[in-house]
Amino acid sequence: MEQYEPRIIAFLCKWCSSAGSDLAGVSRMKYPPNIIPITVMCSGSVSPLYVLSAFRNGADGVLISGCHPGDCHYIKGNFYARRKILLLTELLNYIGMDEKRFKMSWVSAAEGAKFTELAKDFVEEIRFLGPQNKLIRGN
Amino acid sequence: MEVVIQRDSFPQLLEKLNRYNIWLPRKNGDYWEFKLSRGKESLDKKYTNTKLSPKKFVLPQTETLFQITEGENGKFNIDEKQKKDSLDIVFGIRPCDGVALSHLDKVFLNSFKDPYYSKKRDNTVFIGLACETPPFENCSCTTMGESPFSTKGLDILLKDIGDRYIVEYITDKGKKLFSGFPNLFGKITTKDKESLEKIKKESNKKIKKRVEDLSETTKKLDIMFDSDLWFHESQSCINCGICTYLCPSCHCFDINDEQLSKKPLNVKRVRTWDNCQFPIFTMHSSGHNPRPDKQSRYRRRIYHKFSYFYKTEGEHLCTGCGRCSNYCPAGINIFETLQKVAEYE
């Protein structure tokens, strides 16, 4: 039987987390290819609709990653993101979506290793949970 | 033709029919809806009427018309989603909703025969249940020229006379359905007929007649288009779609293509209910909206039901079931509007 391969969308802010994942590449660190990165300008620009849309289109997990508090390229975008994402997390959890499928992280441009660890752990967590079939479109 | 079946035999009847999809009214929380039968059960004596009308059996809210998929070699495969050959049997259709089915037939089976509707209509047996007591205060079938024992649109009508039902076959389809098991049915007696007449009379009496002669009343609509009645009647409307989505006769629909994947292409064409009370219903792509306010939308609803449809089809597109008025969040009552039309000078 073919092994189940989770599909994960990662919204990475351009200045910290995307750069951090670039660094993971430059440092030739290895992580599983299940995570498809989507670069956004700032974690603050990620609308909850993006997350829901990712789940709807078949994502098994969604990651949002931005700069550490205080390091935001846009000064405070990640603080707004933190609020919105917490609200979304609470809501998804409340309706019975597995909260582990949705994650937020701070990854700086220097944290290639952190990104690698995060990616590995997240893929394994999702692999353990299995396919997400609650918010799949058409259902 | 009329026969009789004991109330006690009803579960047996269901059992005999169990190779079909049998739908019975069942309570879901605070309201009734049609649910697939779980086997031996009876019609609940407390049953009033379903909140959502039975139109969904012939005109589902969402219906895939066909689906296009792109194959390996770039060829497209078109799948017409019309595989419905199994029979659906729906018990407990109130006569008003049966009348509504006859309205829908006029729309979908007359000048243009809608294949999707037609197929579903052919494969569904609608078994009515006459109202020995009108279930709601707003029941107004008599206003519409119908009765709680009307047979329009139905295949079979059951009439509850206490411990048994009088079974009236209306169509051949209906007659055929029960023909396989004659020993469940008995002959109708004079006594049965007498008690039925009594119940009928009682029931008719309980139903409020809102206007004396609806057709006379609605003739007034011809001169009322610019009346400020529409403004006042619709002032508390909130532009939701409850009245039309719950209405058994409303049948406006929209068709959309829904893309599931870009490459390989996977698209389906879907027909969904639409709603004239939504502001977007008449919105033009230019930004112009010929029915820009709720008074024009409410007026449209009344005119469609009591003027335009009447003029083309000879019937009012309303069965008096009362759903729109029972469940309107703002308490707008279509029958009160009709009364005001009647009083209009």
Place this chain on the structure above:
Amino acid sequence: MKRIGFFICHCGINIAGIVDIKKVVDEMKGYPGVVYSRDYVYMCSDPGQSLITDAIKEEKLDKVVISCCSPTLHESTFRNAVKSAGLNQFHCEIANIREQCSWVHTNRERATDKAIKLSKSAVERVRGNDSLEPIGFPVTKKALVVGGGITGIQASLDLANSGYKVILVEKDPSIGGHMIQLSETFPTLDCSQCILTPKMVEVSKHPNIDLLTYSEIEEVSGYIGNFKVKVKKKPTYVDPDKCNMCDECTKVCPVLVPNEFDLSLTGRRAIYIPSPQAIPATYTLDINSCPGFVPIACGKCADVCEVNAIDFDMKPEILEFEVGSIIAATGYELYDKKEMTSFGYGKYPDVIDSLQFERLCSASGPTGGKILRPSDHKEPKEIVFIQCAGSRDPELHCAYCSKICCMYTAKHAMLYKHNVHDGQAYIFYIDIRSGGKGYEEFVQRTIEEDNTLYLRGKVSKVYEERGKLKVWGVDTLIGKTIEINADMVVLAMATRPSAGAAELAKKLKVSLDKDGFFAEAHPKLKPVESITSGLFFAGSALSPKDIPECVAQASGAAAKSITILSQDKLYHSPTVAKVNTRLCTGCNMCVDVCPYEALSLEDNKAKVNEILCEGCGTCYATCLRAAIEIKNHTPLQVHNIINASLGG
């Protein structure tokens, strides 16, 4: 219909080693919109770039996607190439299949699958991109410098000497700041006033500098290249053009108030000149202490003024300017003495702060350069200097190091010894921080040549007993308590941001750091820049600094200003927010969240100032009405990218 060209780079074996290039090329060939798909070993090479430009022409491509390394490396390379072929730069997008794919994965099949998804995503991104041109806007070739201390003076002179007009605003009646109060400067011991006054004079004479003393910033609006500034010029009640500096007025003035310039060691009249070297050289009438604002009450100065320079009817003036850049150099002040009661400061006249000691050492000071006790004008024979008075004390005072105190205290001890040859100086210190050219040698001289006794430890209490100041402290090196009977105690007070900094920050709409200093845009790479383009900081308004550092930052900020002022037009990335006014309901939420003040409400609709907008998109994610989005980062693009990323 869009004609999109797809190019994939092998990057030698960096990409091709893991990703099945051919499979990606084939897969992309069939993707909607892609009409051309090919690979090359090094896309960024000249032949690689020519492949793109040629294909644009031959295949009539209108958009291009290149799957290669991170866009941080070659996005601009490829966008320039695309531009040279006649397309708008935004019709080129990069899919990063090296750093985010081939370098981090090992499974060929799955890495290839991911490369395809990333490539499709880039196609979806480029599909939704509009042609955009950088937004150009003009620059007012004039700078505003706030603060007339050494930092502000240096910045103004550098700007003015480069040919730009400068408006220098100083809140006090004279420029010169704290440096003009100092005696000698470490480590060279040259006279502070002697080296500063020529610069002050140059400022006053410079044709490019408009000096506004006794003035404060009232309001700042606008943006880089186009700030609008309102300055309030307080009335001095003395017409500087008429005043001939005869000094008759001060002789008749009946009021005596503490002299700020001498830090209350002397007094001054209500009408006064701050110091002999004051620039502008004119008198100021301090209306808060003058009893005669109603001239009938006093008016003596006006009576004696032969040139009628005194004008009681002078009113505050609001002056408006347009400038292209702003440098805030608002400097520092000493820690509030009220906080230092345990050392007897404010209670005993002979416990003084470091600036007061500077005045005592200064030849122009109250004692003519002799070090005498304020209480009885006797020469102190034993003097205690206490370092870190308020600094490096996170529990009670300031957590940070005030940086300059180690050096000036060493200088004070040295100056004391040069003045009072038989005296003994003690210095209580935590550490001696003497990083800097010639600094360590200077401290060593203080210790060795001038026999200053450095005691490592803190002072717990200073109190007076029989005419002496008892200093209780501890020497942590020998582990014993120490008691010194001193004649005078000098506190090396912590430096704080100047009082007006917080208010100015509000007007400039920038944030302060946790200590109240201005916050630089980046602590290392943008040390004089603020988060607001066109606004710079310099000197001790940012953090405690000595003179050479202040001067260096002043020149740095001036140079940064010149990078703006020297442009005829400035350009700004066009990927900025765009409002759909038909959807906007004017709820103000985007205005609330915008970090750049780029949004405002006009006629109850959000309006974008494209020059201020940095395109972060926080407004989009906040807007409940989907009435605002970032150009070329539209929700539709993201929606399609999500779909493509998941294989749709």
Place this chain on the structure above:
Amino acid sequence: MVHIEDIKKEAKRLLKEKKIKYLIGYKRGTNGLTALPTFIKEPEDTDELIWEASCIQNLSRYLVEEKKEQLKNKAENTLPVGIIAKACDTRSIAVLLQEKFLERKDIYIIGVSCEYGGVIDQKKIKKKFRGKKPEKVIFDKTNNLLIGTKFGNIKVPAEEILAERCIECKSTFPLLCDDVFGENVKRKISEHFNSIKEIEELPAESRWEFWHGHLEKCIRCFACRSVCPMCFCTECVVDPIELAVTNESTAREKAEKVKWIERSTTATDNIIFQLVRTLHLAGRCIDCGECERVCPVDIPIRLLNKKMEKTALEKFGYESGFDINMPSLISNFKDEDPQDFIR
């Protein structure tokens, strides 16, 4: 105690003295117990006003409509519109003011305190008085309500028939009022978030079954959205109310509308619609309960919003509808906002 005669008198005065354009209030319903909205222009019509526990609706929704009409017709409002508002209704007006959709000068608020009561839950009444046809509900001075029926008045303990939201209500006294009737009473409240406790305590899978089961039924009549005073967007993100296009809109603008969900009434898209609505109401919903009341398929929508209300309060110390000058929940942050969920 609130006396309807006082309200009528004031309403009459306002209309007579032309202080208000018209008054939005409650009149006796013709269909069951629930009071109906009425729009009174003439002073003599004020007699039809009622005030009792059946005045369930949040009439501020009609202020939104009035405003929209004004915007559409670019008309300048000359006189304020009068409105009879309960405590929760005034909070929704507060949010509308906070979001600058309404202007204070355009509204004249006649606040009515719910005192010890609140409004009734139609479903509870229906169950309790099956067949008795209740005609009106009268507030008692105590914790009881009197239900008027053909068989006379029946006394019922308030909590048995009050709407859940009223039982959990923080403050029964209206804010921002021009006139206010009734007293500001402190009443005992057991738990503000009692109604969601049960769901919160379910295991995740049961929570999913609960919500999936409910949202699957949604028929997209959009009554929840239509009745909500906070849903004043021109174009709803998930499914358009109307298209914000004009004759200047380009074809591309029209073509490139994002379809976050489809028209097909699939459970997934129903859920996404409600999730988006819930998120958009976070920090804005003031728990008037209208969405849940009007839902024809009995989806407990209020319990979604209640969860956000709880999160806003517990995590961010934010309460909606009390302060019109502060930034909204999501257009604001505090340095100490929780981040333990972030890795």
